[in-house]
Amino acid sequence: MKTYRYTEKKDTRSGFGAGLAELGRTNPNVVALCADLIGSLKMNQFIDENPERFFQIGIAEANMMGIAAGLTIGGKIPFTGTFANFSTGRVYDQIRQSIAYSNKNVKICASHAGLTLGEDGATHQILEDIGLMKMLPGMVVINTCDYNQTKAATIAIADYEGPVYLRFGRPAVPVFMPEDQVFEIGKAIQLQEGSDVTIVATGHLVWEALEAAKGLNEKGISAEVINIHTIKPLDDKAILESVAKTGCIVTAEEHNFLGGLGESVARVLALNDPTPQEFVATDDTFGESGTPAQLMDKYGLNSTAIIDKALKVIGRK
């Protein structure tokens, strides 16, 4: 069993900020837009270094999405920055018509996704955004797990032609993915090899999945852990190869079970290899105020919950 250690915790949004700053230095077509959340999105460095390529839109997310679509006409690669809630639900029709249907090369970068936004409560904690975005034809959906992966993904999506939704978050979480990784859209990463159960996790739940695998190992259970940063297009092959070995699967995400990663995985399995599956996800509910750790505990989105679901799904084999 591989050992994953971390020396520091960092927020994934800072990985976005670092990736954007690097793009500012390497790709003259990259431009950035923000709707009054520069500090929260960690966009300061890009702005300091490229003030002429930054557009402060004000608190007007619909206008921001339209301006981003227009900026692509003339060859720019716009990165929009605001909270996940205001990046998706608030501006769904603008994204649908002006970006997705119009196939514009816009990168919608969304911080503070899910419950881990914390104390601000449910008005700001979107748990529906993966579903909203993955339903749009042609939209790529990525949910990164740590600082390094978020930085790598931010840089990688600039080279992909087409609309992308990049989801990350607010809290400091373990940095465990390699700094020099090559981020490949749609290519899942196997973090642990195992034979008894497959755990497919995205975003903040990837570290929890590794912790769960350790806990399961202590019980004599061999868990395979897959970091599935790209929810669309989904790496069907990686999932099917894994369940062919393990015969059961747990999906883990900081999102409603309706419309999330788990449902996408269930479809792949139903079509190709019906397999017992359990979902670590929120249960069709809104969030509430609290610390990130309290919320993840209350709503069952941590390593303990993954272990429980793994034991349950093994029993269903």
Next chain:
Amino acid sequence: MSNKKLHDLTTQVRRDILRMVHKVNSGHPGGSLGCAEFLVVLYTNIMNRKEGFDMNGIDEDLFFLSNGHISPVFYSVLAHSGYFPVEELNTFRLLDSRLQGHPTTHEGLPGVRIASGSLGQGLSVALGAAESKKLNNDNNLIYTLHGDGELQEGQNWEAIMYASAKNIDNLIATIDLNGKQIDGATDDVLPMGSIKGKFEAFDWIVIEVENGNDIDSIIEGMEIAKTATGKGKPVCVLLKTMMGNGVDFMMHTHAWHGKAPNDDQLEIALNQNPETLGDY
């Protein structure tokens, strides 16, 4: 283009509009007819356009149609401007056509740079294109067209506020003031007060064209608008038009906003607009 040719082209565009919506018994003739003169003048006399079409539109003026439901007039003017064969108008709203009910880039129709139809989004897109031109040191202009009823969509006012705040002075937004929308007169549905006063309050340069169906008036107004660009402020043209213009029974009513003429009505309408350049 000479005045005679502009009139002939406008008449032909009217015939195209009527025949397109009649064939599929759907579409929006009223607003299309009202903007025929404007779009003909814009594409033939006002805009600096390059041959052919590429999405980025570097070194040429660009146009964005925000009120996408007047696609018949847009398609006809694009076809007569050489973006695609005029015969393709025959496929309007049919299965597998590039001429969708509302304009889109999805089927790759040359001349269209953004999907529109869900209202209120075009000005934001145009602002992005205007910012892109500034970044590219491209001194050409961005033109847009919006319905007056469309201004009820809140996103417009986000964009209107941004445009003046950020000195977007390479853009001329035209509002089709026909005073009508689907459910009736704009003043009955949701009175908007002084649209001129609103744009001026948002620090735009406002130019009024009293007769937006008169070719000379449109040319004059748009030339003034052009000279108003580059002065640090966005420019708005308030174009007073007659919905259904050129077909007597479609004028002075909102009834033809989204309704096609039947066979008899088509014949009457076409007789009022005799063939000039030849039907497709």
